[in-house]
Amino acid sequence: MTKNNVLLSVENLSVEFFTEDGQVRAVQNVTFDISKARTFALVGESGCGKSVTALSIMRLIPSPPGEVTAGRILFRGRALLELKERQMQRIRGDRIAMIFQEPMTSLNPVYTIGDQIVEAIRLHQKKNASQAWADAVEMLARVGISDPQQRAMDYPHQMSGGMRQRVMIAMAVSCEPSLLIADEPTTALDVTIQAQILNLLDELQKQNGMSILLITHNLGVVAERADKVAVMYASRIVEVADAGPLFAQPLHPYTQGLLRSLPRLGYTAKRLPTIAGTVPDPLHFPTGCKFHPRCPLGSDDKQCQTIEPMLREVRPGRKAACWHCPGYETEEEFKEYESKYGKHKRASVKS
Amino acid sequence: MTKEPNNKANWGISYGELVWREFGKNRLSVLCLGFIVFLFVLAVLAPFLANGKPYVIRIDGRLHFPLFGALKATDYCVFLAAIIGVAQLLLIRRNRRRIDPSLRGGVFWRQISVMAFVLVGGCVAICLRVPYKLDATNYRDMVASDKATGALFAPVPYGFGEVDLAVREQPPNAQHWLGTDDVGSDVLCRLIHGSRISLSVGFVAVGISCLIGIFVGAILGYFGGKIDFIGMRVVEIVMAIPTFFLIITIVAFFPRSLFNIMIIIGITSWTGDARFIRAEFFKLRKQDFVQAARSLGLPLRSILFRHMLPNGIAPVLVNATFGIAGAIFIEAALSFLGFGVAPPTPSWGQMLSLGVSTTGRFLWWLTLFPGFAIFFTVLAYNLVGEALRDAIDPRLRKAA
């Protein structure tokens, strides 16, 4: 990925929550890049920190308990974490937009949906009321809502879940943002509606050239729609790769376990393989690699138990955080690596 | 890993314990609870703390115990109630330590029933057996005129009904620490004895309103349909009546007695509880455990009161504490307006009404002290109710 193609760059982001029960490190040392006009998927189980990552890009982390404790977020070269709140407000909804998981509760029940879209338009663009209303109706048509003139005067409780999510998308895309963050946009919807919503997002991406940060736990969706994938586990990114290579050859044991547990056509085994154990309690993460208690490779390995592996490049264009992933550690190894895989840009070495 | 019911390590935490622990985290409310306990102690021990008769006195060489002899039936009933109350609390502690939570509920209700039976039976027996003796000897005068010696008086050596016009309307001084009222009774003494009235009104009135409200709400909530429709119209009628007007109307027309007041406050304030229980029962009706109980053929009262009620009672408990505060308020207001208990029975509200004398003098000690008493009591109950609400709610949310 060449530098001027990168839209958003997250570097070593750490977010912590200071609660009554203790200090929860929801996101630790997360690093990834999102390119222009591409879909980047952030995958993981519930509670692994993917939503918190997304919210911290928008700087919407509720501040008394939560705090970004480290890291940088560069959006088009601007450091988002250093902006004043006013400046950030200008970016939200306009340059970076977000849609959420629960369309039922994510819209204000006392205003019409037309009003809510108009609010977003008039906030960021200098348009008068009738222009903004016309824009809103047009947006509703673009997201596939029939009879948009009439629907714009409806209240959220009069619409179905799928329609509400379309309205959310219309609201988010109304100012043509360069990045759309979609936090589990289809999880609360029926399967048939899911496909429609995802198609809609694809279309909008092609039309506007916007990037999408897709947060989901559904690997099927990722396989279909994502260009690049980052897998998160227990607040850390454990693997980053392009979608094709990730699914063809997962490197991190967690990713391998996830993919193995997906039922596929032609599967003949009697039992579906699972990953033993459960996701760790964020208040009491295991020492060393957070996945080691459940890992077939690392549960007995002393290094896995004591030292946390860093996310490093282990193949050209692929990163993983695992002691058992082959990669290069010294200059000699790097040269060997290069001779095997061809010349490529050198990434971070194990520290 | 079989679960042995009596293995203490396997006991979870019961709902009551959960609420109690959460409640205990709030120091202010524990303080208020302590204050309420203090008031109860005050009320129970009132005849020993403030009494015109001495504990012991020597007349003509013989020892007499006038105070103990003059204890009335109500005093004995109050002692009995206090003893039973303390015994029940100790039993609860023992239950918690010895009995498995799943069995605790049944045991607890059996204990309460036995205690209630003993209490009621005991009170009836006491009222029938203890004669009403009127001892009008003025022991203080006897001591003053040396007719008797060696007298040990209560800390506040005045009775609440004593009339001494020579010292009426005196501000606080060495003899009467909080002053005297319009007929010369000691204010501190009447304050202490007045706590009995306030506390009992609170409990009985709220008890009555809870009983009626729970019963009505349970029926309406469980059956729904036509019964609910008609029932709700009735509830609305009762709610639409301007309660305070109704109370003063009733209270003014019927003979003045503490009992009447308690009943009246009780039967006018049950609508809130009824609505809560009805709403809860609507929700619970559809739940599986209710369906299971019905399919087992359990009798209606069992379904309603043994199964559904414990799950829906939380808002009623919270409402009850606020209700006690409200009842104390109303009683004080009624006594203030002249409709409450008749003198010489002491009531904080009635004392408050004497704050401005018939000649227009502002008797600040008759305004300040009873007012503070009402204020602190109501404040304590309100804070406890608020803390109880906080203790119950987040637990429900976390457990859900």
Added chain:
Amino acid sequence: MTTYVIRRLLLMIPTLLGITIMVFAISRLAPGDPVSLSMGPGGQMDAERAADVREARMRLYGLDKPVYEQYMTWLWKVVRLDFGDSIKHHRPVFDLIKERLPITLSLNIIAFVIIYTVSLPLGILAAVRHKRFFDRASSVILFMLWSLPSMWVGQMLIGYFCGPAFKNWFPPAGLSSNNADQLTFFPWFGDRLWHLAMPVLCLTYTGFAYLTKQVRAGMLDNLRADYVRTARAKGLSNAVVIFRHAFRNSIIPVITIMATLLPAMLAGSVIIERIFSVPGMGLLAFEAVTTRDYNVVMAVATVGGVLNLVGLLLGDIAYAIADPRISFESAV
């Protein structure tokens, strides 16, 4: 919406009937009657003459007929707004009410306005600064205000601020000074306000606590709602999010409270009008009850009931208007 209002008004009728029956029953069930009271022990007349006078008076007031007949006659008159005559004042009850109701209503409405003006911003501020000093401090203070008995406060105010003993800033009683009818409008108005200051103060402080708590609770719930997160994600400023989004949703339960606040204040009026000798409905009710003035008691209770029901109806209508999720068809 008109059908809804008409339906509610029709439903009010059985409720009103129920209230009147209840009030009537109570006043008749009680021992004693106004004639005996007004006649007193009758020691000056001999027994036979006293009995005659008593009978005549009973006939005059229709007290000799059977109870249900008395009820029907009374009800029929009430429907035509004839509440009979006051036994104590010897004037039509309707006139008495006409004089006194506006006073009580104005007292309560002023208090109402003050309560709302203070509580709404207070509640919002407490919710926004949740768990910080302002929230905690205002919580405690409001709680204490809620627990203060109104008669105590009234009496203390009179004692400390309205009398010769301490400060003499306000008048202790009455609605206007003795020379009020000689004043022009503005001095008269000012004099009126001066007299009303203490009673209104007593009436308002209890309302503060209750309303502020409700506003605060509603705001806390709504500030944590998903749609607020969406609004922030759109880039709206904090102020807009708080007022246009969270507050607009929080106000819905607050409106329904308006319905219950009014009857509570009418009740409180009784005590306050008694303490400050303000000639309103509350004082009328109090005097009527002490003198067993049947007609007045029943009239006051009926009027109070009507006001209650009207308040409830207005509250429900306002609720349906404020919350678009409630349609008039579904709300009964």
